[in-house]
Amino acid sequence: MEASCHFAATRAAILDLRAWLAEGGLPEADLAAWELALVEAANNAVKYADAAARQLPVLIELSVGERDVEARITDHTAAFDWPAEVNLPDADSESGRGLFLIKSLTDHAAYERHPGRNVLMLRRARTLPGREVSPDVNQLQNRLADAESALTDMTAELSSSYESLVALFRYSSELGAHADLKDFSQRLLKDLVLIAEADYAVLRLISPDGNKLETLLVLPAAGNAWLDSVDLADALVSVEAAAARNCEDVWFGPEEPLGKNDPLRAVMPAGIGICHAFFVAKQPVGTATLGRQQADKPFTAAQVNLLHTFVDFLAIQIVNARLLDERTVARVTRRELEIAADIQRSLLPSSIPACPPFEVAATCRSALQVGGDFYDIISAGDGALLLVIADVMGKGVPAALFAAVLRSTLRSMPQLFNQPGELLATANRILFPDLSRVDMFITAQVAYLDPRRQKIVTANAGHCPLLVFEPGALDAMALRESGFPLGIEPLSRYAQSETMLPSGGTALLYTDGLSETRNAADELLGEGQLRRMLAETAAQTCDADAGKQILLGRLADYCNHQPVNDDQTFILIRHIA
Amino acid sequence: MKLQNPNSQTTLVTGLLELVAANAAQVRDEIRAALPSTTVCLDLDLSAMTFLDSSGLGTLISLHKTLRSRNGTVRLIKPAPNVQQILELTRLHRVFEIVNG
Numbered sequence: 001m002e003a004s005c006h007f008a009a010t011r012a013a014i015l016d017l018r019a020w021l022a023e024g025g026l027p028e029a030d031l032a033a034w035e036l037a038l039v040e041a042a043n044n045a046v047k048y049a050d051a052a053a054r055q056l057p058v059l060i061e062l063s064v065g066e067r068d069v070e071a072r073i074t075d076h077t078a079a080f081d082w083p084a085e086v087n088l089p090d091a092d093s094e095s096g097r098g099l100f101l102i103k104s105l106t107d108h109a110a111y112e113r114h115p116g117r118n119v120l121m122l123r124r125a126r127t128l129p130g131r132e133v134s135p136d137v138n139q140l141q142n143r144l145a146d147a148e149s150a151l152t153d154m155t156a157e158l159s160s161s162y163e164s165l166v167a168l169f170r171y172s173s174e175l176g177a178h179a180d181l182k183d184f185s186q187r188l189l190k191d192l193v194l195i196a197e198a199d200y201a202v203l204r205l206i207s208p209d210g211n212k213l214e215t216l217l218v219l220p221a222a223g224n225a226w227l228d229s230v231d232l233a234d235a236l237v238s239v240e241a242a243a244a245r246n247c248e249d250v251w252f253g254p255e256e257p258l259g260k261n262d263p264l265r266a267v268m269p270a271g272i273g274i275c276h277a278f279f280v281a282k283q284p285v286g287t288a289t290l291g292r293q294q295a296d297k298p299f300t301a302a303q304v305n306l307l308h309t310f311v312d313f314l315a316i317q318i319v320n321a322r323l324l325d326e327r328t329v330a331r332v333t334r335r336e337l338e339i340a341a342d343i344q345r346s347l348l349p350s351s352i353p354a355c356p357p358f359e360v361a362a363t364c365r366s367a368l369q370v371g372g373d374f375y376d377i378i379s380a381g382d383g384a385l386l387l388v389i390a391d392v393m394g395k396g397v398p399a400a401l402f403a404a405v406l407r408s409t410l411r412s413m414p415q416l417f418n419q420p421g422e423l424l425a426t427a428n429r430i431l432f433p434d435l436s437r438v439d440m441f442i443t444a445q446v447a448y449l450d451p452r453r454q455k456i457v458t459a460n461a462g463h464c465p466l467l468v469f470e471p472g473a474l475d476a477m478a479l480r481e482s483g484f485p486l487g488i489e490p491l492s493r494y495a496q497s498e499t500m501l502p503s504g505g506t507a508l509l510y511t512d513g514l515s516e517t518r519n520a521a522d523e524l525l526g527e528g529q530l531r532r533m534l535a536e537t538a539a540q541t542c543d544a545d546a547g548k549q550i551l552l553g554r555l556a557d558y559c560n561h562q563p564v565n566d567d568q569t570f571i572l573i574r575h576i577a
Numbered sequence: 578m579k580l581q582n583p584n585s586q587t588t589l590v591t592g593l594l595e596l597v598a599a600n601a602a603q604v605r606d607e608i609r610a611a612l613p614s615t616t617v618c619l620d621l622d623l624s625a626m627t628f629l630d631s632s633g634l635g636t637l638i639s640l641h642k643t644l645r646s647r648n649g650t651v652r653l654i655k656p657a658p659n660v661q662q663i664l665e666l667t668r669l670h671r672v673f674e675i676v677n678g
Contacts, residue, residue: 006599007597007598007599008599011595011597011598011599032659032662035628036628036630036663039597039598039628039630040630040631043597043598043630043631043632046598047598088667088668091638091668091669091671091672092638092642093638094635094636094638094639095631095632095635096631097631097634097635097667098630098631100631100667101630101631101663101666101667104666105666
């Protein structure tokens with residue numbers, strides 16, 4: 001094609017050539033490259049033409065081969081040296097990019113000088129259809145399809161995760177307002193059924209004894225099918241028991257049907273299902289089972305994830321609620337024990353009346369605020385004393401209250417102080433109805449200390465024996481005669497014993513917290529060792545108060561000064577020479 | 578080609594169809610002549626431009642230098658893909674601020 005030697009003409013010619021190349025089936029990328037390369041070549045042919053050359057046309061020849069396209073541009077300029085290397089000019093330069101573009105857009109460029117004319121030869125490989133496409137288009141399409149389906153799955157999972165997240169946040173905020181675990185579980189399970197596109201759900205919790213799965217919820221509730229609890233041992237019968245025992249999800253459906261006697265059949269007679277056992281801190285908490293009527297529509301991985309997420313969240317809430325309950329109970333109990341200890345302390349006599357030639361010292365040490373022990377020392381007239389030591393079976397406020405009642409009851413019968421047996425029998429008759437109603441009883445020992453006759457008159461209602469140590473004896477002796485504790489029999493009778501307490505003699509009334517003191521090896525002190533301790537104490541001092549301190553010290557030594565786990569209460573009586 | 582002045586500092590040139598050896602110098606001179614002295618932002622709308630050669634690039638650079646002398650800039654608005662390709666091939670996309678969309 002020939003074009004007059006000016007820019008507009010060459011430009012128009014090149015547009016025609018472009019159209020011709022397009023008809024030849026060249027792709028757009030090749031067309032654009034040739035358009036620009038030819039424009040740049042023609043520009044030079046025009047730009048450098050002198051007045052004479054302007055009269056001659058610019059010739060552009062194109063040949064399209066199978067593999068490449070060649071162009072020959074003939075100009076009539078004075079020609080120039082085709083540089084070996086073509087570099088981009090400075091960014092600010094307004095010219096000098098033409099050759100660079102030609103070189104960049106073609107694979108080969110050569111400038112031939114001839115007499116009176118110059119020929120620029122350009123060659124560029126054709127972009128063949130499919131050259132840029134991977135030879136294995138099928139493989140690529142398969143990968144694309146895989147990627148798309150993975151993307152669809154991820155989107156589905158993301159949206160279900162989003163739903164579950166939103167739901168869980170809602171539950172968390174609701175939980176503060178409603179502490180009812182069952183109500184909460186029901187709403188959570190309903191949402192789970194909806195989101196996971198299930199038809200049934202069963203939620204069971206491990207029973208407190210850890211042996212059974214007890215039904216908490218069955219959805220839909222309208223089904224009216226209630227499920228009896230399942231023995232965890234029945235793993236062969238019940239998929240729920242199997243899931244809980246083996247710590248794994250169990251799937252069931254047409255290929256792995258529920259056992260003939262599986263209780264779940266009552267709720268899910270057909271279809272498919274999955275049973276998920278849930279744990280907190282590796283402790284099984286319960287099972288959740290989702291069922292779907294359509295057996296040919298298995299649960300997707302995303303739906304199984306939903307089940308796990310929801311139920312594991314629920315498990316934490318269940319365990320938290322239980323811990324909260326336990327802590328509340330513990331707090332109430334602690335407060336109760338503090339009250340009990342206050343009552344117990346208030347019952348103890350603030351001072352001990354003198355009773356020469358006897359000296360009396362007493363202590364009541366409560367172990368960790370547990371209060372069932374008490375003692376009382378009352379003036380009984382004629383210089384005598386009534387000593388009472390008792391242990392109310394049970395702990396806390398009820399035990400302390402009965403201790404108070406016993407104390408008042410005994411104090412209200414001064415006429416019977418010198419008859420301890422009768423005193424206990426009467427007290428038993430008065431207290432029996434109240435004690436038996438709450439299945440409580442009291443062991444007690446009453447001692448009438450008679451200084452005139454230098455005797456101790458005692459009666460015992462199921463309490464530890466009175467220990468008496470006489471100077472010169474090898475061991476203390478124990479007065480074992482005893483009747484029923486108070487509150488066991490309405491008409492119990494109590495034998496009365498009289499024991500001489502000679503000069504230098506020592507007697508001990510105590511509660512079993514003393515003989516049951518344990519050492520580091522967890523061995524009980526026992527009555528025998530307590531008797532020996534008493535004998536040693538008696539040999540060391542003749543002062544009741546000092547004796548009390550020595551005995552306390554020995555007991556502390558025995559248990560290696562660890563806090564004792566039962567009350568330690570005793571009354572020490574000393575006959576001062 | 579049409580010049581507008583949306584505000585005293587901005588001039589917008591639209592209707593640039595081709596910028597080639599045949600018209601490059603003319604376009605350059607027309608824009609320069611019509612450019613208000615207050616313009617520091619010259620927006621060249623290239624969305625209608627179908628072809629650009631090295632002479633056209635020269636025009637763009639010439640305008641760029643004019644604006645730079647005023648502490649201003651030339652912005653190329655929405656160049657078509659083939660124009661963008663030529664700018665990239667000659668590395669001039671680093672010189673101009675190119676506004677797409």
